[in-house]
Every structure is written in structure tokens, then in C-alpha cells.
Amino acid sequence: MEPEELKTGEYLKGIVQNLPEGPGIYQYLNAEGTIIYVGKAKNLKRRVYSYFSKEHEPGKTRVLVSKIADIRYIVVNTEEDALLLENNLIKKYKPRYNVLLKDDKTYPSICVQNEYFPRVFKTRKVIRNGSSYYGPYSHVPSMYALLDLIKHLYPLRTCHLSLTPENIRSGKFNVCLEYHIKNCAGPCIGLQSHDEYMKNIGEIKEILKGNTQEISRTLLQQMQELATDLKFEEAHILKKKYELVESYRAKSEVVSSVLHNIDVFSIEEDGEKSAFINYLHITNGAINQAFTFEYKKKLNETKEELLSLGIIEMRERYKSLSHEIIIPFDLEMELTDVIFTIPQRGDKKKLLDLSLLNVKQYKADRMKQSEKLNPEQRSMRLMKEIQQELHLEKPPLHIECFDNSNIQGTDAVAACVVFKKAKPSKNDYRKYNIKTVVGADDYASMKEVVKRRYQRAIEEETALPDLVITDGGKGQMESVRQALEEIGVNIPIAGLAKDRKHRTSELLFGFPPQTIGLKQGTPLFRLLEQIQDEVHRFAITFHRDKRSKRQVASALDEIKGIGEKTKSLLLKEFKSVKRIREASEAELTAVIGEAKTKVINDYFNAPTIGK
Template sequence: MSNSLFETLQQDVKRLPGLPGVYRFFDEAGNILYVGKARNLKKRVSSYFQRTQLSPRIELMVGKIARYETTVTRTETEALILENNLIKELAPPFNILFRDDKSYPYVMLTGHEYPRLASYRGKVDKRNQYFGPFPNSWAVRNSVQILQKVFRLRTCEDSVFKNRSRPCLLHQIHRCSAPCVGRLSVEQYAQDVAQATRFLEGDHRRVLSELEKEMHAHSEAMEFEMAAVLRDRIADLSSVLQQQSMDAVADGEGDVDIIAVAQMEGMVCVNLAMVRGGRHLGDRAYFPKGLRTASGDLLPPSEILEAFIAQHYLEDAANDGAGANLIPPVLVLNHPLKSAGDDVRQSSDDLPEDLHDLLNAQAGKKITFLHQPQGQRRHWLAMAEGNAKIALTKRLVETGGQLARARALVDVLGLDLEGLEHLRIECFDISHTSGEATQASCVVYAKNAMQSGEYRRFNINDITPGDDYAAMRQVLQRRYANFQELPPEKMPQVILIDGGKGQVEMARQVLTEFGMDVGLIVGVAKGEGRKVGLETLIFADGRKPLELGIDSAALLLVAQIRDEAHRFAITGMRAKRAKARTVSRLEEIEGIGAKRRQKLLARFGGLKGVANASIEEIASVEGVSLTLAEQIYRQLH
């Protein structure tokens, strides 16, 4: 940054308001550098341009700033939520970024007369009861199985429940009490639901006590069959609790989240373990990005923990209907959070000084942070740290294999790269069925992984059906028509073409027309039997074809990317073909317009349902006469 620009920014920030909000820094090319929040925008943003008290990482960022933008919010909480949304959307290189892939499942009890037990993801409403969240679907399935075994609640859909005339298989194997056919009253079923609810809330002792009282009452009333049923429930529940060796019922631990940070060979894992109602539900590993300082060192664990807590809890608590359930009253951490400091931050991550207060306000309850727990919580924390290291080891092995493949491909192709993280490969494939519904796909390999967010599909039109060469020409023309405007990191070093000499020639012609380097093109010609390892690499710049062999790590990476392009193309083509066939076959019938077609498809659930319907059933659709129904029937048969 020049001195004149620095001075201009210094003067400009003096006009900022002293209000809460979010700020964004950009470089000369307009690329986002950093997103931060502030209680006082003027004070916080001006702190970056004081030339003092800046860490090496922040100093490096400030040197790249060309302009900034700000957004004023009503409160600091709103600023924090907006900041996290922008971090996830824009992925600034100087922010700690956790992948936003969490969609937590819940155990749901519906609000019916006979409530249904099910797993659920998504927004919640007041009509049903929700318990959780659970870290993964396995934990939910396990809980549902326990509740089925012990309390025998129904899990069937409403349409099945209403139309049963006799008990289903689940009743026969003692997993359902068959309320669908009146095997027990509404009151009896409600009692089972109440006990299941208390179990999910962690009140296991009370549930066992109630079951024992019921069993003795039935026994004294000479109702030995019912007493035996309750005896079996008690035995099942006791067995479940004994198997759950990680329970802390006696200690009254309740709801706790355990968050552990582990580092290994330059990689970081944040492991989140969930305890609900005293039961350990399992854990989930996260691998954050943006953790390096200017000198290449990893950021302190306390900063990583703060970034995780802010991004994981606060946004969901505000936007998710079950947000209050997401934040438990106790967070156990393996490192203390850094103490609240001045507005000038020494770290890369501009997190709130009063994160604790914001969590309390968002959750509507007091949140306790512990980093030196005792008893059962100490055991849970040690287990979370161990699982974080296991996840890191697994990721390192996987990444190491992928890196080895990428390094082998770079060597084989003779690419000149500063590092493997700069390798970008775009792969194209064409898919159709005898010329119908032709689609092209482009998949991207970058940053040592497939980048599904950058995949693209192209509908291919105005070509002779089945002309793969013309289809390849069209997709490459559309993809690279404005390649001069691409930022350097978006320009591929390799353009993989799924095909032989013909497709490679089409690619050479297109790149020549655009003035691009034809040395980027690598064709992947299938070998005998289309087996992986027998492919031949074909080049457009005069290099001899390469047959790397089945043991080649480079060819394994090429095959992985090629297969992903094929998968992405064929799924799009099938969807397009199915839609085209559905519309065209009904459009061919005289008297069927858009409204009637929509009503027919809605009534019978698609073209197959219409084809399977009788003439009388088709005629029952509003606007369809018997004559037209006969015409539709004949056309579809």
C-alpha cells in the first residue's frame, strides 16, 4: 500500500459512525480480504491504520487493503450474525472459516392424538416436540431404536397409520404397541409418550421408578400379562442405560457440549461432542480454513475456539427455530478463551469481547465455559481430544494420498507450479441418450479437492443429435469465451477432455480461436473395457500420447476427476430427459394444455401414474371429459 493511499484511508475512517456494524476490506482487484464486526465502527476500523500494535498477519492484510465497505446494524449481536453470514458466503482469506455443512437432526414426537416418533431435520414448529440436536444421523437412529424397544411408540407415516386393519410387523417383534388398531387407549399411549419424553430429557431414574410402580400395581391387581410387559420394559431400559457407559445420570450432567481443538502436522481439527439428557450422543469433526499467520504459524487454539463458537452457535440460534436447543448451558473447552482485550486486536479473527454475554442473550439462559472440568466431564473432554486426533490422522492419510496423486500428475505433465494448492483442473464430459437431452458438465479440482460449488452444467442446443464433437465445441466456447476476465486463481492449469482425438481436436480449435494455450488440453481416451488404468492421455500440442498404467498415481487422479464429470453430466441428462419426455408425450395430445397437464401430473404423481390410470380415473380429473380421457389413454398406451 502506498503512503498516499494509507493516508487517504486514515482520513476516510474518521468519518465513520461510532455505531455497531460490519466492515469488509478489499484489495486492488476487488477481492475480499477480511470481514469483521465492531461495537464501534469508527474506533475499530481506524485501529488498523495506526501503524502500531498490529500482528504480522494483520500487518500483511493491511498492506493489501485498497478500499473498505461498512454496514451499520442496530446491535452488536446483529453485527456478529451478519459477520458470520458474510464469512461463510465470501470465504475471506484472512478470516477463520468453518465449513457450513451442519444440518443437525432431531428426534421428533408429533402433535397427533397418537404421536409419531421420527427423526427430523429442518425448521421446527410448535405443533411437535423436538429433542436434540444430535451430532449425526446415527445418534438419532440409535435413540429412535431405544424408544421403540422400551416405549413401543409408532413410527409409521400418517397415511399408513390411518389405514391399518391389523398390527404390523413392528408390533409382532414388540417394537410398537399397535395404537393403529386400538390395542391400547389414548390415555395409555399418552403415558408411554410422557415416559419417553422424560427419558429424552434425561430423567431416567423417574422413568424407571414409574415403570416399577406400574408393574407392582398390575401385579397386585392380578393383571400379570401387563405386569410382564412392564417388567420387560424395565429390563430393556436398564440394559440400555448399562450399555451407555458414557452416561452421567448420577452426576446430573444434563446438556453439555464438549469442544476440543487438536493440531497435527500443520492441520487443525475442532471436534464437537454433544451430551443431551446426560447421554453422550457422539461427535463431529470440523476442519477450519484460514488459520495461518503471515509467518506461516498456526493461530492460537483460543482464537480458533472463539471463531467456532461464534459461527456455530450464534447464527443458528437466531435463524433456526430450534436455536435455543442448540446452545446447551455448559460448554467444555480444552483451551481457555482469550480474555477480553482492547478494541485493537492482536489476532486475525475479529471476535466479540463479550462473546459470553452474546451467547447468554441469544440462548436466554446463562452459559458456562469450562476448560478444566472434573469428573465425567473431564473424561468426555479427553475422549473429544482423542477423537479430534483420530480425525486428523484420517484426514492426513487421505490428504496425503490425494497430494501424492496431484504431485505425480504435476510431474507427469511437467507443470510449473509454486505449490500443489495452485493446481486447478477443469474437466468436461458430454452425456445424452441417442442424441436426446444432450448435456455437458464441467467439474473443478482445486485446492487439492473437488470443488462441487464450482460445478456447472450446460444444456447443448442447435447441434445434430448425437454429435459429441459439436457439443464439446459448444461447451468450451461458452466456458472460456471471457477467459481474459478470469482472476489468476480461476484459470486452469489443465483442461481434461473426456474423449479421444476428435474431442481433443475440437478443444484445440476453440482454444486457438480464443488465443489460449493449447498445452492445457489433456484428452482421456478410454482403454479396453473402459477399465481404470488402461486410459491413454492425448495432448493437443504435439506431445506423444501417454499410457501411464494401472499403478500410476497420476492416472488415478485423472480417472477420479473424469468419473466425477461423467457422474455429474449423466445425472443432469437423465433429469432433463425425464422432464422432456413427460412434457412432450402429454403435449402431443390435442386438447391438453398447460393447466390440464399440470392437473393430470399432480393427481397421478407423474407421467407413469397417468399411464397406469384407467379411462374412468383419468376422466375424474377436473376439466377432462370421457372422450379426452379415452384419447389420453390411447396415446399413452
């Protein structure tokens, strides 16, 4: 160890030994003084000591520890304070070894503008000027439905005029079309008072918060009072508004309205790279806020660590004061006056399932977007899926699949197709005539071909596949296993079986073979189906060609004086025996000469053959 490293090690050891045993935040800095990691701890001393007390496995954690040149820490009162501070510091400094919040998709919100006569409109920009923002709305139709409800309930201005009391009194404005079609009550010329307008804005804010139940109750009460006073026209106007609110509530309410002011969180991982977290806020049984975001992993963080960070981020961002949080699994985190619930059934389970549905859809959308930009990413994902399903040591970037074809043992052939990175590699396809097997014995034919292929691969020192697939079930797999064992090659073997309708039905793996459950219609299932269809097509095509050539050539084989070279010339020129028979003497002479033309004509014109 270098003297400088020894000095640094002693310096860090001194800091660790003097750390307090309470909750707090620790920051690791590199030699340049840059913060490279921020973490939280219930017990600062124990947590930081764990980084230096053992030899870490090769990977990012070991690299992180090797780069630590200094440690800073902040003592806090509670674990909740530590969670909040950790989240804020990660966002502020974006340390290299902390998770990265990928928040690049801007969902629209509804803004109630901070002005004398506030406007209500959709926006994607949040400007801190005293305006109120509601959302964001990941499901844009829901936002438009809400804006439409507000438009029909309350007359609001949509103009950009500076409606100050002075400007209105001076009479510098005129009403516009919106006033004439009764969408605006004319505050610009003093036809609607500021108090009446702001009363409407107050009710609009309650609707945007999700408190439609209270608005509905108020409208019903006012309607009944007007009806009692025999003011039926005014009561009818309120009745229309009441029906609009009730209609909106019926569409927006996903669970019982008893469930109020609840946060819901779920998480879905994408291997070792990313995690996606969905957040729903429930008000009176309806989703009032919905947002999904991505964390890029840096140190193989657990789902529990990432979800804890996500909960703090979302609650802080949307100023949530919910006293209940629904989560999919237990978390070692405590928040003041908050109950964590892991529902097993009922309306709360329905909300959790809805959150999971949202996060899975978001993950699928992101994967589609990234695969469009990088098609090879899709191939690697499929390879990793096969690796996980079959518990292989590495992704099967090179797959070979075999199939046999014969009719009652005649013209027996086999074929091998090759897929590299989930794409057909047609230059590597191979056809085989069965040499050692007599009759229809598919298992023996498979064993012969596999043995021939990989024996040659060993002799020529060409690359062996990462996975061998047979077009067939357990018997074919056993034939491949025996062939590989006899030549001393160890390659994982899988089998693809078809159902009675000749459709890909199941994947087999292992000895004894076990059925691997594959969901039909998934990209992985379609890849395996493509491999099976391709090897079957290739084998059948080769078999037909061989059978056709044998049948076509058989008529010429009986002609004495016509050898292989002459037959090849004739078939190349005329394509079939029928055309050779119908060709004129001049056409035949041009290809094979007069002597051989006479031999052919004598044969075809002989009485036993017929014309």
C-alpha cells in the same frame, strides 16, 4: 502512490476516524463491492484502525489490507451479539479472507416426523417441516442402540400410510405383520388411540433429549403402584421396560448423572492450514450430541479466535442453552448467563479429555483420507515433522544417511543411501571402499567417506542434502561434523542409535548431541527406522559381495599364467571356483582356449592341491 490509491486511502481514513468506540461488526469490501472479510470487535474504532496504522509482514493480511476499497460496520449492544452476527455473516457471504467452515461429513440424526401418528427413524436429511431432529450421532452404534431401546419400549408404526383421523374412520387400512409380532399397536384401524400414541412420543422425545433418568423414575413408580394394586402382569411388563432403560443408562453414562446440560469444546490444529473443533453436549452424565468439524484458516487465526467462532456456531446450530461450557484454555469471550470452566481433575476433566480424544481421532481420519488422495501430502507432513522436531530452517526434502561395515578391519566399506521426499532414491545410492584408514576405525572411515562425497558434490556442483543422518551415536556424528567443517560445508547432522536388540531407539541432534523424544509406532518413527534399516542393508550387502569376491578369486590368483581378464571370463561363466574345478576340458576350452585350460587343469590336478 497512484492518484486513485491516494483517493481510496483518504476515503478509508475518513471512515476509520468516524467509527464508534463500541462493540460491533466491520466488513471490508474490494473495488468490485464484494465483501472480502468480516470481523467483530469490542471497540470498532480501535480494531479497524489497527489494520491501517502499521506495516504488516508479507502475507495474507498485507494482501487483504491492499484490497480494501470500502468499510461497512454494524453497531450492536453486546460482545455476544457481535459474536453471533459475525458467525452468521461469515456463513452467509463466505468472504475470501475469513475462515472456511468445512462441514462436508453428514452424520445421521433421529427424526420424529411431524404427522398425526409420528414415525421415528434415522435420517441424514434435515427438512424444516415441523419435525423434531435429535443428534447428529457421530458414533452410529450409539444411535442404533437408542433406536433399539425405543423400539423395545414403545410400539410405534413404521408404515408410510397417511394415518389421518378421516382415513382411519373410513376403514381403508388393514394391520400388517408389525402388528402381529407386537411391534405396533394398530393405530391404523383404531386399536391405539391418538392420545396414548402421543404420550409414548412425548416420552420418546425425553429419551432422545437424554432425560432417561426421569423416564426410569416414572417407570419404577408406575411399576410399584401396579404391584400394590396386585396387577402383577402389568407390573412385570413395566419392570422389563425399566430394566431396558437402566441398562441403556449404564452403557451411555460417561460421568456422574449430576452433570447435566453442559457443553464441552476442544480444538486441535493441523499446522497453519486447518483447525478441528469437537463439540459434546452432556445431559444427565451422558453424551447427547457429538459433532466434529473443520475450519480452513485464511489469516493465521489463533486457536482462541477459532474456538470462539466454533462455540458460537455449535450452540446456535443445536440451539444449546447450557449455562456451563467446558473449554481447554481461557477465552476472551462472554456469553449471557454462561460460566466457562477449565477443569484440572474430576468428571469435568474426563469430559474434556473425551472431547480431545474425539477431535484427535477426527484429525487422524481426515489426514488419512487426504493422504490416500494425495500420497505426496504424507511425505510433506513427515518432512515438516522432522523440521519441527529438529528446528531446521526448511523441511528436509533430501536426506542422506551413512553406515560403515567391516570385519576386524578387513574389507572395510561404507554406504550412503538417499531419501527424497521420504522415498528411497536408489539411483543416488553410493558404495565406498575405504582407502585411507587401516584397521577397524569406524569414526575415521565415516570421516573419509563423508569428506569424499561432499568434496565431489562441491566440485561437480551437485545438490547437497538438507539433512545428513549417521547410523550411530555421538562419535559418528562428530566424525561427520569434522568432515563437513574441513571442506567448508554446513549441513544439519543427526544420529540414529540402536538399542541392544539392534532396534532403532533414539534420534540425536545438535552439538553437544541431545536426544529427541520420538514415539515408537508413529509414521515419523517408522520413516527414520526405514532409513536406518536401508543404509545398514545396503552397507552389509556391499561388504558381503566384496568379501565373497575376494575369497572366490583368491584360489585363481595363485595360478601362474592366468591373468585378470581370464579370471573374469571364468567367474562370469562358471560363477564359482568349485564349478571351474568340476568343469570338463571341453567346457573350459570353449571359454578360455586350450593353452589356458591346460594350465588350470595342471594346477587343480597337482598333488599339493588335490582334486
